[in-house]
Amino acid sequence: MDLFSDLKGNTAIVTGGNQGIGFALSDGLAKYGATVVIVNRRAEEGGKAAQRIRDAGGSAISIPADVSQKDAVVKMVEKVIDQQGQIDVLVNNAGVNIRKPATEISEEDLNAILDINLKGLFFCCQAAAAPMIEQGRGKIINVSSIAYTCAFLDRTPYSATKAGVSQLTRTLALEWAKFGLTVNAIGPGIVQTPLTEAYMKSDPQRTDRVREMIPLGRFSRPEDLVGVTLFLASKASDYLTGQTIIVDGGFTLGNMDW
Amino acid sequence: MSFVIDLAGKTAVVTGAARGIGRAVAVALADAGATLMVTDIAPEGLNASKNVIDKIGGKCRAHQADITVKAQADGLIEETLRSFGQIDILVNCAGILRVASFLETTEADWDATLDVNLKGTFLCCQAAGRHMVERRTGKIVNLASNAGKVPRMNNGSYCASKAGVILLTRVMALELAQYGIAVNAVCPGGTDTEMIRIQAGDPKVLDRIIQGDLETYRAGIPAGRLARPEEQAYMVLYLASEYADHITGQTFFVDGGQTMV
Numbered sequence: 061m062d063l064f065s066d067l068k069g070n071t072a073i074v075t076g077g078n079q080g081i082g083f084a085l086s087d088g089l090a091k092y093g094a095t096v097v098i099v100n101r102r103a104e105e106g107g108k109a110a111q112r113i114r115d116a117g118g119s120a121i122s123i124p125a126d127v128s129q130k131d132a133v134v135k136m137v138e139k140v141i142d143q144q145g146q147i148d149v150l151v152n153n154a155g156v157n158i159r160k161p162a163t164e165i166s167e168e169d170l171n172a173i174l175d176i177n178l179k180g181l182f183f184c185c186q187a188a189a190a191p192m193i194e195q196g197r198g199k200i201i202n203v204s205s206i207a208y209t210c211a212f213l214d215r216t217p218y219s220a221t222k223a224g225v226s227q228l229t230r231t232l233a234l235e236w237a238k239f240g241l242t243v244n245a246i247g248p249g250i251v252q253t254p255l256t257e258a259y260m261k262s263d264p265q266r267t268d269r270v271r272e273m274i275p276l277g278r279f280s281r282p283e284d285l286v287g288v289t290l291f292l293a294s295k296a297s298d299y300l301t302g303q304t305i306i307v308d309g310g311f312t313l314g315n316m317d318w
Numbered sequence: 319m320s321f322v323i324d325l326a327g328k329t330a331v332v333t334g335a336a337r338g339i340g341r342a343v344a345v346a347l348a349d350a351g352a353t354l355m356v357t358d359i360a361p362e363g364l365n366a367s368k369n370v371i372d373k374i375g376g377k378c379r380a381h382q383a384d385i386t387v388k389a390q391a392d393g394l395i396e397e398t399l400r401s402f403g404q405i406d407i408l409v410n411c412a413g414i415l416r417v418a419s420f421l422e423t424t425e426a427d428w429d430a431t432l433d434v435n436l437k438g439t440f441l442c443c444q445a446a447g448r449h450m451v452e453r454r455t456g457k458i459v460n461l462a463s464n465a466g467k468v469p470r471m472n473n474g475s476y477c478a479s480k481a482g483v484i485l486l487t488r489v490m491a492l493e494l495a496q497y498g499i500a501v502n503a504v505c506p507g508g509t510d511t512e513m514i515r516i517q518a519g520d521p522k523v524l525d526r527i528i529q530g531d532l533e534t535y536r537a538g539i540p541a542g543r544l545a546r547p548e549e550q551a552y553m554v555l556y557l558a559s560e561y562a563d564h565i566t567g568q569t570f571f572v573d574g575g576q577t578m579v
Contacts, residue, residue: 230578237540237575275495287561296552299545302578306568313492313567
């Protein structure tokens with residue numbers, strides 16, 4: 061069943077789309093017919109990622125912007141409208157994590173995480189929603205985390221921002237439902253990416269132990285998040301809004317086997 | 319290239335397939351190429367659903383069963399295996415709603431609701447689950463409700479049964495993950511089916527369901543409309559597909575933003 065053909069000709073912005081989960085989502089959206097706008101800080105990396113997608117036959121451009129700067133976000137959205145004429149899908153994937161005990165988190169650490177994960181995401185939503193509201197249609201997909209609802213050691217600011225992302229998802233969904241926009245979030249579990257690889261290797265025993273705690277028996281791969289993103293970007297999900305969809309192989313089911 | 323859900327070669331069992339969401343789910347799965355065993359207690363509606371599937375060229379058998387009776391739930395699964403040799407997907411849509419205030423809910427209302435919505439789901443999952451465990455693969459999707467997460471006036475037995483379905487889904491997900499079986503729940507909100515007309519009673523009340531209603535402390539639907547049954551079916555179709563392989567034990571609220579829990 062060709063439920064998702066409406067992605068053809070869509071313009072999709074993916075923040076942090078140059079690597080890891082963001083690249084997998086960009087690549088997935090492009091494979092299914094969307095023109096992807098990769099937004100990230102470093103122009104060279106964004107350009108290379110867009111080139112990789114074009115080399116594979118997809119349609120992609122790169123617009124460098126620091127999402128933690130509101131002005132940069134507004135300009136980025138203006139450029140997308142200038143070049144593409146529309147914004148159908150916004151995937152807010154850009155995010156950072158600093159793993160430290162709460163007692164050691166500096167003001168700089170806290171600001172860095174809040175500015176990108178929460179403030180940047182908010183202003184990307186705000187800027188992209190304006191043309192979407194005019195179009196009477198739009199799909200916003202925020203990358204949250206299972207940490208929005210579960211506590212993990214040494215991730216206090218990160219978890220707080222992700223709880224913020226999921227709650228912002230609900231309030232924006234409520235405010236913008238009447239304009240035909242849906243706003244949802246994805247909550248990945250533990251994802252194996254080049255960025256988490258070093259952390260996983262730093263304590264192989266812990267990594268094995270945690271892997272064994274995942275009922276489906278493996279860590280998530282960025283590709284595991286593509287299907288849900290395509291679903292949330294397509295017409296098939298028009299009645300689903302304000303939700304955070306957990307994709308974690310059952311990790312957070314909470315196996316209280318005692 | 320488009321995002322095509324292709325279920326060719328898969329066999330799906332859909333309960334409660336005579337009407338409403340169950341029929342939409344069966345038709346969507348058939349349209350995606352799955353071979354269907356549709357079941358319901360009501361033969362006329364069931365045959366009508368089969369006719370719809372036949373017309374779109376789907377492969378389908380209909381088998382009447384009362385899934386609240388273990389022998390009949392087992393019989394449904396056995397019959398499916400005899401006919402098609404395997405079961406890849408089970409969608410439990412069979413459900414009933416008895417509207418009554420808490421104080422006026424009779425034992426008969428309570429038993430009927432719990433028997434169909436919870437026990438019936440349990441029995442079908444167990445019978446199909448045993449087969450899926452042998453094959454080390456399977457997708458189970460249970461239709462719960464947003465009323466399984468937030469309370470609703472005069473729906474006590476229904477809410478309790480659907481909350482049960484949600485947690486049963488999570489336990490099954492946990493126990494069956496090791497066999498490669500994913501179990502998820504879809505929680506519809508107000509959907510344009512006969513059931514919502516039972517809930518509303520009077521067509522004017524439908525407007526109050528959509529707009530919200532102070533008298534019944536009911537929040538409205540931000541999307542400003544009921545769901546079409548097909549919109550619930552799309553969610554099921556996604557969860558039954560390979561694109562959802564790493565998702566298990568989750569509940570999906572397809573309710574136009576009504577609950578956002």
